Amino acid sequence: MSHPNDPALRSFIPVEADSDFPIQNLPYGVFSTAALPTPRVGVAIGDYALDLWELEQDGLLNFDVGPGVFAGRSLNHFMSLGPKVWAQTRARISELLRHDHPELRDNAQLRKLAFVPMKDAKLHLPFAVSGYTDFYASKEHASNVGIMFRGKDNALQPNWLHMPIGYNGRASTVVVSGTRVQRPRGQLKPPNAELPSFGASRRLDFELEMGAVIGQASPMGETLTEAQAEEMIFGFVLLNDWSARDIQQWEYVPLGPFQGKAFATSISPWVVTSAALEPFRRHGPKQDPAPLPYLQQAKANNYDIELEVGLRAASMNTPARICRTNFKYMYWSSLQQLLHHASSGCAMNIGDLLGSGTISGPEKNQRGSLLEISWNGTEPAEIGSGITRTFLEDGDSLVMRGWCQGDGYRVGFGEVEGTIVPAK
Template sequence: MPHPNDPALRSFIPVDSESDFPIQNLPYGVFSAHGLAPRIGVAIGDYVLDLWELEQDGRLQVEPGTFSAPALNGFMSQGPQVWARTRARLSELLRHDHGELRDSEELRKRAVVPMREAKLHMPFHVAGFTDFYSSKEHATNVGAMFRGKDNALQPNWLHMPIGYNGRASTVVVSGTRVRRPRGQLKPPGAENPSFGPSKRLDFELEMGAVIGQASPIGGMLTEAQAQAMIFGFVLVNDWSARDIQQWEYVPLGPFQGKAFATSISPWVVTSAALEPFRCEGPAQTPPPLSYLQQAAPNNYDIELEVGLRAASMNKPARICRSNFKYMYWSSVQQLMHHASSGCAMNVGDLLGSGTISGPEKGQRGSLLEISWNGTEPLALADGVARTFLEDGDSLTMRGWCQGDGYRVGFGEVEGTILPAES
C-alpha cells in the first residue's frame, strides 16, 4: 500500500493543486450538515468526508461511537497506533485506483459532503491553553521597543521556553466574532488608571500544537515521548489588548489583556501529514540544558500569511508573510519544558507557539511590531491606515506546506472585531 505522504497519490475526488486539502493531508475537524448533529470528518478538496458514516458502515476500526462525537478528544485518546492506522485506511479509501468507496454510490452520497454545505465547529475540547513566547525575532523586537536594544532579551529567554497559562474557556473557532475587550488602562503620563475599551487591540500570528496523549503528574518527558504526544497543529490568532497588558503584566505576566479570545482554525493537520516538512530550527546558543536538547529536527517549514480587511475595503491586504521554521524553541521543547516540573498534560491541551516573526520587516507577526508600537502606521488600500485594530476590521491567517505538485494546508482562521459592550 502506498504511504499516505506519497506525492504521487491522487484521490478519486478531484483536488486542485493549490487546494489546502489533498489526499496527502486529510486533516480532522468537526462539522454538521443537513440538520444532523456535529460529528468528525476529514477535509478532502472541496468536500468533507463523514467518518461517522464510514464507521457505521464498518470501514474504520476504532472504538464504537468514536466519530459520532462532537470533538476529537476521544479519537486522540486512542493513541498513535490508531491515528496511523486510521490515516492509512482513509488514504486507501480515497485513492483514485481503489474502488471500495469510489464505486459505492449509496455510501458515497452519505459520506462525501460538499464543504459549502457544512458548518465547521471547534475541532476539539480545549482542556488547557498555554501560550509561549518562542520567536527570537519577536521577543527581540518587543524587548527593543520597551527596554532598548542592549536589553532586548531577558536573561532567562535563551535558556527555556517562556510561557504563561491562558484561558481555555475563550478559545474559539474561526469565524467567531471577537468583542473588543475592556480593562484597566493607564497610558503614559496618566496619574491613575481608568476602565474602558482597549485602544490598542492587536493580533498575534501563531501555530498551536494539539496534545493527543496525556502524561502523568510528577513525570518528565523525553523528546520521543513529547513527539508522540502531539497529534497535530492548528493556526492560532492569540488576540492581544496591548494597553491592558502593558499596565497589568508586571510582575506576573499577561492576564486580562489575553483572556478575552483566542481563535483557532477548524482543521487539525496531523503531525504525520507534516512529516515531510520537518526542518532544523535556528541554532541554539548557549546549548539548552540536557532535558531540553533535541536529536531530531522538530521545526516545520510552514508558510504563513496574514490579511487585514477594514470595513471600508473590498478585499484584505496582506500585511505579513512569515514561516513556522523561524521558531527558536520548537513545540517539542515547549512540551518537554511544560512537563518538566511534574505538570500533568491532558488530551486536548493546546500549546500556542507565541508570535511567529521572521528576520525581515515584512515578516513581523503582530501590529505591535508592524507599526512599531504605533509610531509607524501601516498603510492599506484607499488611504486606510492602521496602528492597531479598529472595530469592523477582519483579520485572516493562512498557512501551508508546499510539496511537489501539492500543498498541505490549514485553511484559515478569521475573526472580525465587534465594538466593546457599553
C-alpha cells in the same frame, strides 16, 4: 499499500494543486449540516468534508477504534486512542480515497451520504480544549518587543535563551474561526495618566501563531523524553492570540499577561496531523548557548510552514496582506515547549493546546503582530486605498493562512478568521 505522504497519490475526489486539502493532508475536524445538525468528526479532502461517522456506520473503518468514536462533538475520544490508531486510521482513509481503490469510489449511495460540500458544512471547535498555554518562542519577535520597551542592549531577558517562556492562558475563550471577537474592556493607564481608568481597549492586536494539539496525557510528577513528547503531539492548528496591548501594558508587572489575553483566542477548524507534516520537518535556528540536557533535540522539530496574514477593513472587499513569514524561524520548537511544560512534573492532558507565541521572521514584512508592524504605533501600516492601521479598529477582519508546499501539492491549514465588534 502506498504511504499516505506519497507525493504521487491521487484521490478520486478532484483536488486542485493549490488546494489546502489533498489526499496527502487529511486533516481532522468536527462539522454539522442543516440536514444533520449533530456534530461529528470529518476529514477535509478538496472541497468536501468526508463524514467518518458515515464510513464507520458502513463498516469501512472496521479496526479497533471502538463504536461511535467519530460520532462525538470533539476529537478528544479519537486522540485518546493513541498514535498506533492514529496511523491506522490515516492509512485506511488514504486507501479509501485513492483514485484506484473501488470500495468507496464505486459506492454511489455511500458517497452521496459521506461527502459533504464544504459550503454546506458548519465547522465547530475541533477538540475540547483542556488547557491553554501560550509561549514566547520567536527570537525575532521577542527581540523586536524588547528593543521597543527596553532598548537594543536589553532586548532579551536573561532567561530567554535558556528556556521557552510561557504563561497559562484561558481555555474557556478558545474559539473556532469565524467567531466574532468583542473588543475587550479593562483597566487602562497611559503613561501620562496619574491613575488607571476602566474602558474599551484602544490598542487591540493580533498575534500570528501555530497551536500544537496534545493528543496523549502524561501523569503528574513525570517528565518526558523527546520521543515521548513527539508521540503526544497529535497535530497543529493556526492560532490567533488576540491581545489588548494597553490592558496588558498596565497589568503584566509582576506576573505577566492576564486580562489583556484572556478575552479570545481563535483557532482554525482543521487539525493537520503531525504525520502529514512529517515531510516538512526542518532544523530550527542554532541555539546558543546550548539548552540544558532535558531540552536538547536529536531530531529536526521545526516545520517549513508558510504563513500569511490579511487585514480587511470594513470598507474593503478583500483582505490586504500585511505579513508573510514561516514557522521554521521559531527558536524554541513546539516539542521543546512540551518538554519544558512537563519538566516540573506538570500533568499534560488530552486536548491541551500549546500556542507557539508570535511568529516573526528576520525581515520587516515578516512581523507577526501590529505591535511590531507599526512599531508600537509610531509607523502606521498602509493596507490599501489610503487606509492605515496602528492597531485594530471595530469592523476589521483578520485572516491567517498557512501551508507546506510539496512537489505539486500543498498541505494546508485552511484559515482562521475573526472580525472585531465593538465593546459592550
